[in-house]
Amino acid sequence: xxxxxxxxxxxxxxxxxxxxxxxxxxxxxxxxxxxxxxxxxxxxxxxxxxxxxxxxxxxxxxxxxxxxxxxxxxxxxxxxxxxxxxxxxxxxxxxxxxxxxxxxxxxxxxxxxxxxxxxxxxxxxxxxxxxxxxxxxxxxxxxxxxxxxxxxxxxxxxxxxxxxxxxxxxxxxxxxxxxxxxxxxxxxxxxxxxxxxxxxxxxxxxxxxxxxxxxxxxxxxxxxxxxxxxxxxxxxxxxxxxxxxxxxx
Amino acid sequence: xxxxxxxxxxxxxxxxxxxxxxxxxxxxxxxxxxxxxxxxxxxxxxxxxxxxxxxxxxxxxxxxxxxxxxxxxxxxxxxxxxxxxxxxxxxxxxxxxxxxxxxxxxxxxxxxxxxxxxxxxxxxxxxxxxxxxxxxxxxxxxxxxxxxxxxxxxxxxxxxxxxxxxxxxxxxxxxxxxxxxxxxxxxxxxxxxxxxxxxxxxxxxxxxxxxxxxxxxxxxxxxxxxxxxxxxxxxxxxxxxxxxxxxxx
DNA sequence: TCTATTTGTCTATATCAATAGACAAATTTT
DNA sequence: AAAATTTGTCTATTGATATAGACAAATAGA
Numbered sequence: 001x002x003x004x005x006x007x008x009x010x011x012x013x014x015x016x017x018x019x020x021x022x023x024x025x026x027x028x029x030x031x032x033x034x035x036x037x038x039x040x041x042x043x044x045x046x047x048x049x050x051x052x053x054x055x056x057x058x059x060x061x062x063x064x065x066x067x068x069x070x071x072x073x074x075x076x077x078x079x080x081x082x083x084x085x086x087x088x089x090x091x092x093x094x095x096x097x098x099x100x101x102x103x104x105x106x107x108x109x110x111x112x113x114x115x116x117x118x119x120x121x122x123x124x125x126x127x128x129x130x131x132x133x134x135x136x137x138x139x140x141x142x143x144x145x146x147x148x149x150x151x152x153x154x155x156x157x158x159x160x161x162x163x164x165x166x167x168x169x170x171x172x173x174x175x176x177x178x179x180x181x182x183x184x185x186x187x188x189x190x191x192x193x194x195x196x197x198x199x200x201x202x203x204x205x206x207x208x209x210x211x212x213x214x215x216x217x218x219x220x221x222x223x224x225x226x227x228x229x230x231x232x233x234x235x236x237x238x239x240x241x242x243x244x245x246x247x248x249x
Numbered sequence: 250x251x252x253x254x255x256x257x258x259x260x261x262x263x264x265x266x267x268x269x270x271x272x273x274x275x276x277x278x279x280x281x282x283x284x285x286x287x288x289x290x291x292x293x294x295x296x297x298x299x300x301x302x303x304x305x306x307x308x309x310x311x312x313x314x315x316x317x318x319x320x321x322x323x324x325x326x327x328x329x330x331x332x333x334x335x336x337x338x339x340x341x342x343x344x345x346x347x348x349x350x351x352x353x354x355x356x357x358x359x360x361x362x363x364x365x366x367x368x369x370x371x372x373x374x375x376x377x378x379x380x381x382x383x384x385x386x387x388x389x390x391x392x393x394x395x396x397x398x399x400x401x402x403x404x405x406x407x408x409x410x411x412x413x414x415x416x417x418x419x420x421x422x423x424x425x426x427x428x429x430x431x432x433x434x435x436x437x438x439x440x441x442x443x444x445x446x447x448x449x450x451x452x453x454x455x456x457x458x459x460x461x462x463x464x465x466x467x468x469x470x471x472x473x474x475x476x477x478x479x480x481x482x483x484x485x486x487x488x489x490x491x492x493x494x495x496x497x498x
Numbered sequence: 499t500c501t502a503t504t505t506g507t508c509t510a511t512a513t514c515a516a517t518a519g520a521c522a523a524a525t526t527t528t
Numbered sequence: 529a530a531a532a533t534t535t536g537t538c539t540a541t542t543g544a545t546a547t548a549g550a551c552a553a554a555t556a557g558a
Contacts, residue, residue: 007446009514010455011265011309013545019260039504050547055505060260071505072555197256206259258544262515288534299517304535320535321525 015056035077110136123228131155151229189215264305284326340434359385372477380404394452400478438464
């Protein structure tokens with residue numbers, strides 16, 4: 001029963017080494033057929049540390065969404081099936097995840113009126129420096145953050161969008177109130193990078209995690225830009241599917 | 250002047266993050282033309298931490314041999330030229346590094362009498378379980394560890410090898426006292442792997458460093474095995490050259 | 499139902515990590 | 529020679545990390 005290579009005094013906390021070890025060792029015969037981890041006391045003995053140190057590691061992984069514990073029963077690996085976020089002409093922020101989860105919600109974290117940066121202005125087809133409304137939103141599914149979006153609207157065209165959103169809890173509904181019965185996803189760019197500090201904070205990720213970033217533009221039926229947004233998805237919780245063509249039926 | 254992405258409370262000490270940052274940023278315009286780092290106070294401000302935290306990072310890198318500091322002057326990048334360890338028929342542990350360094354020494358860390366494991370027995374041409382003498386040695390050049398060797402000798406044939414080594418400070422001289430005027434390197438195997446805990450400890454490496462491991466057998470002029478040894482070299486301080494053929498002259 | 503197992507919570511203690519400030523010692527610049 | 533710069537050392541304080549032990553609360557199994 002070896003101490004599995006934990007190193008002390010090297011500037012990396014034991015609980016972090018153990019958390020990384022458990023995460024990478026999930027496939028490695030550590031979990032049983034029911035997706036259950038060995039009891040904390042056994043893990044503590046196996047790693048050669050105190051039970052509380054193991055608990056700190058498990059707590060980090062639980063916060064990250066990898067594990068969850070049940071008092072009296074044990075600690076289990078979470079449903080690792082990623083949510084599928086479809087991207088196509090009819091993509092809607094609120095309904096993206098459809099019926100894949102029981103409990104989902106969108107919350108407005110912050111909003112502001114500001115001058116349009118060049119990239120935003122170009123996307124929305126306005127002049128740089130013109131006023132825009134910025135909305136910071138987060139999507140949560142089954143208690144775990146699955147998306148983090150920053151959106152811009154023209155302040156001149158949609159001055160009341162924030163109030164409407166707070167009332168209706170939906171961008172689609174808000175736009176409908178403003179007479180825009182339909183809108184389309186004109187373009188979507190996709191990138192991936194390591195999580196920065198804001199990501200680890202707001203999406204409950206651990207350092208080193210990967211986020212998928214989409215850059216999207218919604219337009220009205222006449223092709224006039226309505227909404228420009230950046231959305232960050234945790235790569236281990238979400239995958240994207242691109243609908244390039246609509247199946248005929 | 251950004252805080253360069255340091256993260257607090259994630260189980261990785263700030264000094265370790267800074268040390269890694271400095272090490273990987275050495276090429277990245279951090280050092281000037283004289284190989285000098287910015288003053289500690291400036292680094293502290295740049296990373297957004299206390300000067301003492303920067304000092305902890307520098308201390309780790311100095312211990313690792315990457316940097317060295319001079320009071321009143323500054324902190325400099327060490328001569329990064331690797332020592333060359335030639336391997337051939339006449340390879341001697343003590344004189345391997347020749348005149349590449351001014352100050353070099355070999356020290357005996359530990360020794361023991363034990364039963365030969367199967368690999369050792371096979372190499373030395375004796376029966377498994379026969380007694381052998383194991384010597385743990387370390388080579389130091391300019392104050393920095395450059396090799397770590399474990400050697401086995403037949404206890405029956407060389408019972409006094411440890412005493413002789415302590416007296417002569419040389420394996421070659423010890424064997425000469427025993428009437429073995431010459432010996433040859435019969436075979437050398439070479440591998441590379443990540444440093445384990447013993448390596449980081451005894452070779453002053455940081456976690457994640459790479460070590461080159463040689464597996465060598467020395468024989469007397471009649472081809473009878475004398476010494477079997479494993480040697481670990483830090484890959485960032487030492488490189489091996491293999492002499493396959495001896496130049497005629 | 500009773501018992502054993504397992505996670506959750508609490509107190510206490512020691513060491514490491516990080517900050518803060520002051521001053522000494524060596525070096526470089528003026 | 530004097531001043532400025534830079535590393536080295538010291539004390540003190542706060543919070544994070546890790547250990548130790550005890551017991552509560554929930555669950556599973558006999």
